[in-house]
Amino acid sequence: MSSPTELTAWQKLTAHKQEMAPINMVSLFAADPQRAEKYTAQAAGWTLDYAKNRANDKTLALLTDLAKEAGLESAIKGMFSGAHINNTEDRSVLHIALRASQAQDSLIVDGVNVLAEVRATLKQMEKFVAQLHSGEWKGYTGKRITDVISIGIGGSYLGPKVVAEALTPYEKDGIKVHFVANIDGSDITGKLKLVNPETTVFVISSKTFGTLETLSNANAARDWFVSNGGSQSDVSKHFAAVSSNVKKAVDFGMAKENIFPMWDWVGGRYSLWSAIGLPVAIAVGMDNFYALLDGAHQMDEHFRTAPFEENLPVIMGALGVWYINFHNAQTHALIPYDHYLRAMPAHIQQLDMESNGKANLLNGDGVETDTGPIIWGGAGTNGQHAYHQLLHQGTRLVPVDFIAPLASHNPIGEHHTQLFANCLSQSQALMVGKTLEQAEQELRDAGATAEQVAKIAPHKVIKGNRPSNTLLTDKMTPATVGALIALYEHRTFVQGTIWGINSFDQWGVELGKVLGTDIYNRLVSDSDNSALDASTQALIKAFKKAQA
Numbered sequence: 034m035s036s037p038t039e040l041t042a043w044q045k046l047t048a049h050k051q052e053m054a055p056i057n058m059v060s061l062f063a064a065d066p067q068r069a070e071k072y073t074a075q076a077a078g079w080t081l082d083y084a085k086n087r088a089n090d091k092t093l094a095l096l097t098d099l100a101k102e103a104g105l106e107s108a109i110k111g112m113f114s115g116a117h118i119n120n121t122e123d124r125s126v127l128h129i130a131l132r133a134s135q136a137q138d139s140l141i142v143d144g145v146n147v148l149a150e151v152r153a154t155l156k157q158m159e160k161f162v163a164q165l166h167s168g169e170w171k172g173y174t175g176k177r178i179t180d181v182i183s184i185g186i187g188g189s190y191l192g193p194k195v196v197a198e199a200l201t202p203y204e205k206d207g208i209k210v211h212f213v214a215n216i217d218g219s220d221i222t223g224k225l226k227l228v229n230p231e232t233t234v235f236v237i238s239s240k241t242f243g244t245l246e247t248l249s250n251a252n253a254a255r256d257w258f259v260s261n262g263g264s265q266s267d268v269s270k271h272f273a274a275v276s277s278n279v280k281k282a283v284d285f286g287m288a289k290e291n292i293f294p295m296w297d298w299v300g301g302r303y304s305l306w307s308a309i310g311l312p313v314a315i316a317v318g319m320d321n322f323y324a325l326l327d328g329a330h331q332m333d334e335h336f337r338t339a340p341f342e343e344n345l346p347v348i349m350g351a352l353g354v355w356y357i358n359f360h361n362a363q364t365h366a367l368i369p370y371d372h373y374l375r376a377m378p379a380h381i382q383q384l385d386m387e388s389n390g391k392a393n394l395l396n397g398d399g400v401e402t403d404t405g406p407i408i409w410g411g412a413g414t415n416g417q418h419a420y421h422q423l424l425h426q427g428t429r430l431v432p433v434d435f436i437a438p439l440a441s442h443n444p445i446g447e448h449h450t451q452l453f454a455n456c457l458s459q460s461q462a463l464m465v466g467k468t469l470e471q472a473e474q475e476l477r478d479a480g481a482t483a484e485q486v487a488k489i490a491p492h493k494v495i496k497g498n499r500p501s502n503t504l505l506t507d508k509m510t511p512a513t514v515g516a517l518i519a520l521y522e523h524r525t526f527v528q529g530t531i532w533g534i535n536s537f538d539q540w541g542v543e544l545g546k547v548l549g550t551d552i553y554n555r556l557v558s559d560s561d562n563s564a565l566d567a568s569t570q571a572l573i574k575a576f577k578k579a580q581a
């Protein structure tokens with residue numbers, strides 16, 4: 034595909050941006066009493082209110098045209114039929130298959146029914162989870178398992194951790210699930226202090242079984258296990274793996290039946306729906322894991338079949354492009370007003386930034402536009418007392434997604450009503466702002482002198498007209514959490530398709546890995562570093578001096 038800037042709709046949007054420049058959102062609401070109703074769409078238990086955007090009917094029609102002209106319809110068909118849309122690795126992209134296996138019999142890709150493989154793995158997970166929870170699975174001294182430590186990083190950590198946390202109210206009693214990711218020894222040391230080797234199972238999650246952090250932590254866990262009572266022959270009772278590299282997992286000491294398969298058609302950041310989600314299934318049970326998959330499948334079906342004008346991932350993806358490419362927005366914030374979803378921005382950050390942090394078109398040419406934004410965020414209301422100041426009065430435009438359940442799992446006092454009120458007030462304040470006249474009147478009403486009013490009022494002006502989406506659901510359940518994450522996965526794909534990039538490879542992380550190994554070798558040897566830049570040389574010297 035050539036640059037999206039050459040598309041007719043892109044050029045029309047460039048001109049349309051000028052038309053829209055003097056119009057603010059408040060006046061769009063005033064001009065159209067149906068606006069809130071019209072700019073609301075629903076899917077898979079979620080309602081998207083996208084009325085608080087710098088967009089009118091023409092904007093939305095042009096954005097839909099852009100998605101169509103960029104080939105989104107055939108890209109979606111390609112994904113769902115198993116075409117090799119990950120062109121640099123010549124792979125299908127089939128996280129959608131991981132959640133379709135209960136609803137559909139077969140999906141033949143490259144001659145294989147991938148749904149049969151998915152179902153077989155789910156059965157294997159069912160057995161493992163049931164054995165752990167029933168107490169049938171015993172540790173090396175015959176005791177039942179009380180703790181599971183999941184070791185993985187990137188997509189083999191973030192998705193499962195975030196979903197397990199999001200589903201805290203659904204946790205089953207008896208087994209506590211912990212997560213370790215960082216190669217910083219403090220991470221695993223802290224977790225090992227909480228558990229007993231006799232009653233702990235480690236799940237090593239690594240698609241490649243070749244990731245430095247995961248292998249180092251897995252080795253540390255095995256060393257801890259054998260130096261605290263376990264023996265080498267007991268390792269198979271206490272270690273399981275999720276990996277596409279069975280040989281390496283067996284070499285580590287895993288029993289073959291405790292190795293759960295992965296496929297090259299699942300990208301790391303899209304893998305929580307596979308056996309990489311095993312820690313989630315252990316934490317909340319297979320019934321809830323199936324409900325999670327089903328929720329995501331509902332969103333998949335919506336994405337696959339709904340007209341673009343009503344399609345949540347398409348609407349959100351296209352509006353994102355509108356701000357990134359036509360309003361120069363550099364970042365996008367996700368603010369869940371739900372304590373259990375507080376870590377979700379970190380997962381969507383990996384999902385989106387590893388997918389769309391690209392500077393080449395599918396054909397290898399350099400892009401001429403900005404691509405993926407910086408994704409960030411955190412839980413409301415905490416952020417209101419931290420970074421929301423910049424959202425309201427800073428010089429940068431930051432589109433925001435507010436995410437909230439209508440009912441809480443912990444309905445104490447007025448907490449949930451207050452939480453929800455804060456969520457709504459933030460999107461309202463971002464849009465409405467405060468004029469100089471309002472600020473002056475406010476100060477006068479509070480008894481300020483004319484001099485004080487003149488001095489303070491300009492600082493209280495909030496320009497407003499800042500866009501946001503609001504996503505509402507009845508309650509955070511396994512199904513709605515699954516649908517929510519699937520929504521962001523597809524939103525990422527929509528944007529990647531409009532930009533004409535491959536959202537499913539991640540070559541950029543490789544250089545850091547290679548250089549990391551090189552520097553490690555220099556830190557542990559007397560190598561000649563004179564060819565390195567002076568800064569790196571000095572930093573190596575500082576480290577070696579501290580170790581001496």
Ligand SMILES: O=P(O)(O)OC[C@H]1O[C@](O)(CO)[C@@H](O)[C@@H]1O
Nearest residue numbers: 187188189239240241244301542
């Ligand atoms: O599951 P693995 O192979 O250990 O990879 C972990 C993560 O590393 C990455 O390849 C990036 O470094 C991610 O895409 C992936 O989720």
